[in-house]
Amino acid sequence: MSKLLLQNALIIPLDDDSEDYYRGDILIRGGVIERIIPRPLAGGAEDVKNIIDCTNMAVMPGFVNTHGHASMSLMRGYADDMPLQSWLEDKIWPLEEYLQSDDIYWGAQLSIAEMIKGGTTTFTDMYFEMDRVAEAAAESGIRAVLARGLIGLDSGGEEALKDTARFIDDWHGEAGGRINISLGPHAPYTCPPEFLKKVIALAEKSGRLVQIHLSETAFEVQECLKQYGVRPPQLLNEAGLLELPVIAAHCVHLDPDDISILAEKRVGVAHNPGSNLKLGSGVAPLCSMLEAGIKVGLGTDGPASNNNLDMVEEMRLASLLAKGIAQDPTLVPAKKALQLATRGGAEALGLTGIGQLREGYRADLIGFKLDVPHLIPLHDPLAHLAYAASAADVDLVIVDGAILLEKGKLVRVDEDKIRAEATRCAFTLIERSKK
Amino acid sequence: MSKLLLQNALIIPLDDDSEDYYRGDILIRGGVIERIIPRPLAGGAEDVKNIIDCTNMAVMPGFVNTHGHASMSLMRGYADDMPLQSWLEDKIWPLEEYLQSDDIYWGAQLSIAEMIKGGTTTFTDMYFEMDRVAEAAAESGIRAVLARGLIGLDSGGEEALKDTARFIDDWHGEAGGRINISLGPHAPYTCPPEFLKKVIALAEKSGRLVQIHLSETAFEVQECLKQYGVRPPQLLNEAGLLELPVIAAHCVHLDPDDISILAEKRVGVAHNPGSNLKLGSGVAPLCSMLEAGIKVGLGTDGPASNNNLDMVEEMRLASLLAKGIAQDPTLVPAKKALQLATRGGAEALGLTGIGQLREGYRADLIGFKLDVPHLIPLHDPLAHLAYAASAADVDLVIVDGAILLEKGKLVRVDEDKIRAEATRCAFTLIERSKK
Numbered sequence: 001m002s003k004l005l006l007q008n009a010l011i012i013p014l015d016d017d018s019e020d021y022y023r024g025d026i027l028i029r030g031g032v033i034e035r036i037i038p039r040p041l042a043g044g045a046e047d048v049k050n051i052i053d054c055t056n057m058a059v060m061p062g063f064v065n066t067h068g069h070a071s072m073s074l075m076r077g078y079a080d081d082m083p084l085q086s087w088l089e090d091k092i093w094p095l096e097e098y099l100q101s102d103d104i105y106w107g108a109q110l111s112i113a114e115m116i117k118g119g120t121t122t123f124t125d126m127y128f129e130m131d132r133v134a135e136a137a138a139e140s141g142i143r144a145v146l147a148r149g150l151i152g153l154d155s156g157g158e159e160a161l162k163d164t165a166r167f168i169d170d171w172h173g174e175a176g177g178r179i180n181i182s183l184g185p186h187a188p189y190t191c192p193p194e195f196l197k198k199v200i201a202l203a204e205k206s207g208r209l210v211q212i213h214l215s216e217t218a219f220e221v222q223e224c225l226k227q228y229g230v231r232p233p234q235l236l237n238e239a240g241l242l243e244l245p246v247i248a249a250h251c252v253h254l255d256p257d258d259i260s261i262l263a264e265k266r267v268g269v270a271h272n273p274g275s276n277l278k279l280g281s282g283v284a285p286l287c288s289m290l291e292a293g294i295k296v297g298l299g300t301d302g303p304a305s306n307n308n309l310d311m312v313e314e315m316r317l318a319s320l321l322a323k324g325i326a327q328d329p330t331l332v333p334a335k336k337a338l339q340l341a342t343r344g345g346a347e348a349l350g351l352t353g354i355g356q357l358r359e360g361y362r363a364d365l366i367g368f369k370l371d372v373p374h375l376i377p378l379h380d381p382l383a384h385l386a387y388a389a390s391a392a393d394v395d396l397v398i399v400d401g402a403i404l405l406e407k408g409k410l411v412r413v414d415e416d417k418i419r420a421e422a423t424r425c426a427f428t429l430i431e432r433s434k435k
Numbered sequence: 436m437s438k439l440l441l442q443n444a445l446i447i448p449l450d451d452d453s454e455d456y457y458r459g460d461i462l463i464r465g466g467v468i469e470r471i472i473p474r475p476l477a478g479g480a481e482d483v484k485n486i487i488d489c490t491n492m493a494v495m496p497g498f499v500n501t502h503g504h505a506s507m508s509l510m511r512g513y514a515d516d517m518p519l520q521s522w523l524e525d526k527i528w529p530l531e532e533y534l535q536s537d538d539i540y541w542g543a544q545l546s547i548a549e550m551i552k553g554g555t556t557t558f559t560d561m562y563f564e565m566d567r568v569a570e571a572a573a574e575s576g577i578r579a580v581l582a583r584g585l586i587g588l589d590s591g592g593e594e595a596l597k598d599t600a601r602f603i604d605d606w607h608g609e610a611g612g613r614i615n616i617s618l619g620p621h622a623p624y625t626c627p628p629e630f631l632k633k634v635i636a637l638a639e640k641s642g643r644l645v646q647i648h649l650s651e652t653a654f655e656v657q658e659c660l661k662q663y664g665v666r667p668p669q670l671l672n673e674a675g676l677l678e679l680p681v682i683a684a685h686c687v688h689l690d691p692d693d694i695s696i697l698a699e700k701r702v703g704v705a706h707n708p709g710s711n712l713k714l715g716s717g718v719a720p721l722c723s724m725l726e727a728g729i730k731v732g733l734g735t736d737g738p739a740s741n742n743n744l745d746m747v748e749e750m751r752l753a754s755l756l757a758k759g760i761a762q763d764p765t766l767v768p769a770k771k772a773l774q775l776a777t778r779g780g781a782e783a784l785g786l787t788g789i790g791q792l793r794e795g796y797r798a799d800l801i802g803f804k805l806d807v808p809h810l811i812p813l814h815d816p817l818a819h820l821a822y823a824a825s826a827a828d829v830d831l832v833i834v835d836g837a838i839l840l841e842k843g844k845l846v847r848v849d850e851d852k853i854r855a856e857a858t859r860c861a862f863t864l865i866e867r868s869k870k
Contacts, residue, residue, distance in 0.1 A: 277759030324712030392827030426812035
């Protein structure tokens with residue numbers, strides 16, 4: 001198996017045992033972190049031919065993006081600053097009707113290119129025509145947790161469930177295990193309890209994770225109370241869904257009982273601070289969720305609502321919002337913010353073997369270049385990454401031992417082509433929708 | 436006078452008369468925007484020798500950073516996630532005691548390098564040993580509004596006021612008018628009314644702007660009420676300070692009466708959303724200030740508390756926080772966010788002839804490269820800059836007609852040297868403080 005040595009890196013392991021940061025070498029073999037050798041002990045791996053000098057780099061686990069809709073990059077900036085319902089009904093849904101298979105593919109490739117460039121090594125996705133997203137993920141080298149979105153309001157739901165079973169068979173574990181398939185019931189308000197029972201049956205049979213939107217807006221919580229007399233987490237709980245591994249996206253409008261349910265049922269949460277602000281949904285109670293022991297990861301949501309896929313931004317927002325809203329600067333300190341963006345996401349998604357730099361873990365790691373004005377002087381690399389760095393500082397990205405970004409350039413895909421094809425798809429989509 | 440042509444740019448003028456964006460050429464002569472020629476009319480300036488192809492660039496007015504302490508870059512990441520008082524008393528002030536003149540200079544150079552790279556063409560500063568900051572600003576080519584910080588609690592206040600008068604004489608209008616000197620009474624709680632009277636006298640005599648911290652924390656508002664029986668804006672008003680041109684930084688804890696006073700007295704406000712969150716100060720009532728007609732600009736605050744000087748981040752935060760806190764996605768739309776970060780700041784600082792792309796205005800402008808994944812497809816360049824772009828996308832910076840950044844590289848200063856000297860200063864400062 002091929003070996004790769006990251007030499008003299010400033011290592012930020014984000015594990016429980018090591019120092020917060022130290023100098024060392026990382027030996028990667030196949031897709032695995034074989035050894036981490038702190039300096040001055042490092043040395044002895046000089047026989048490795050493929051060496052990357054990381055002297056000016058902080059190396060940490062790659063970001064785990066726990067929620068998104070990658071192909072919606074084609075609609076980035078198409079409609080902004082609008083109320084949620086008219087944004088969806090007047091702008092997004094009418095365009096989505098005209099999406100074709102190639103649009104899904106190139107939209108996903110565009111988002112994956114952006115995510116890799118910004119240090120995301122695992123992304124989560126819920127959309128449709130998901131085979132094309134899986135194809136893009138497999139080709140690009142990124143790790144993915146994918147779900148076909150399920151709407152249970154009409155007869156299409158049954159068909160989509162069947163297609164999900166087929167999608168799992170076709171794709172789960174592909175690309176050397178990089179492709180993970182999950183189930184994607186869209187939300188409590190689009191998947192009534194009787195439909196959720198069918199989702200649960202397939203989830204139990206397949207053993208796969210369930211991803212769902214939950215309590216994103218105050219409006220949907222009110223509607224749920226009106227229709228069912230309970231709040232959305234309780235509705236899901238009564239339907240039996242929370243007995244399964246579930247990651248719930250947004251969770252902005254939670255009361256203390258909701259939080260207790262999510263904690264007790266070990267539900268993972270995808271916290272999307274940027275999207276929640278931009279769509280006017282609100283600010284999720286991150287600290288209350290963490291205090292209750294909920295497994296929280298961070299997500300960007302789709303690029304039509306965020307409008308980028310920048311996990312550094314989300315990490316910073318998660319920390320700054322927690323501090324600012326509670327008027328307590330000690331909340332969500334730098335290391336916690338970094339953990340949320342990496343291992344927190346892995347744990348929320350139920351993925352093992354990623355999210356920390358540890359021997360035996362998958363080699364999903366990223367390097368931030370440190371020789372930029374805004375990261376000088378280097379008093380505390382963790383504070384720098386949490387509070388000062390930019391996604392553009394990501395210089396090196398490795399997933400499953402394979403280099404995807406080197407010196408800031410995508411080395412496995414053709415970025416120029418992706419930008420050109422995504423642009424073409426976006427504008428022909430709009431033309432098509434106007435006919 | 437030398438001419439420079441920006442050819443085929445996607446122009447975002449942020450003025451009141453033009454389209455939000457259009458293709459065109461910008462002819463710069465000396466330090467001034469001489470002509471803006473929309474396409475397809477453009478052409479006829481082919482005799483200009485110095486031409487920059489801006490086909491893949493959005494060109495807009497440079498950012499105006501309305502509040503900061505540039506030399507504190509030496510303490511970036513030195514202490515984070517701490518309560519404000521112990522951060523100041525246990526960490527920052529003890530270090531500041533040991534700052535030497537060269538530290539001020541190299542700390543300022545580091546911050547200016549970062550700001551220029553991120554598209555800031557004017558910055559505002561309040562600190563001490565300000566001649567060295569002025570020197571750094573003059574050399575680097577950036578536009579600056581500088582104030583020696585004034586504390587009126589002891590006999591040092593008088594001396595500092597005298598030094599301010601000398602600083603104005605020495606520096607105001609230097610570097611072809613790029614250096615503007617203002618007065619810097621630190622805050623109502625460090626400058627009692629009797630001292631403010633002396634500040635007012637010098638401000639009236641010199642005709643210069645006054646910058647001051649105002650109502651940053653809930654604590655200082657409570658203390659002001661205890662000590663004086665009025666809230667800080669009223670205290671300043673009763674002292675007569677608000678009859679002068681004033682820019683007040685932070686303004687987080689304002690009640691409706693405070694807002695009325697600031698509006699009526701035409702006080703400019705420097706809104707620092709990132710610093711206010713990170714220090715746990717809170718969220719300023721941006722929309723209420725705007726509705727009242729207050730001139731609001733954006734600021735980064737110092738790099739020890741933010742921890743970068745990224746105006747793109749501040750612009751995005753200003754918009755997203757307004758939307759998210761009020762749960763209204765229509766608030767502070769993209770164009771408004773861009774205006775706050777540019778002409779809003781110029782107006783809050785009382786600077787004329789910058790902040791918009793207009794014929795006859797100073798040539799302070801920046802170009803964002805558009806051929807990056809996160810700005811594809813180009814449905815709406817204003818939304819892209821407000822919601823998706825990164826400071827790292829800034830490729831071209833021109834101040835007063837001079838190119839300071841080209842193809843993302845600083846062309847007037849030696850970035851490597853600045854990073855090395857700032858690092859050296861920061862670590863010798865810490866050594867010195869430990870002796």
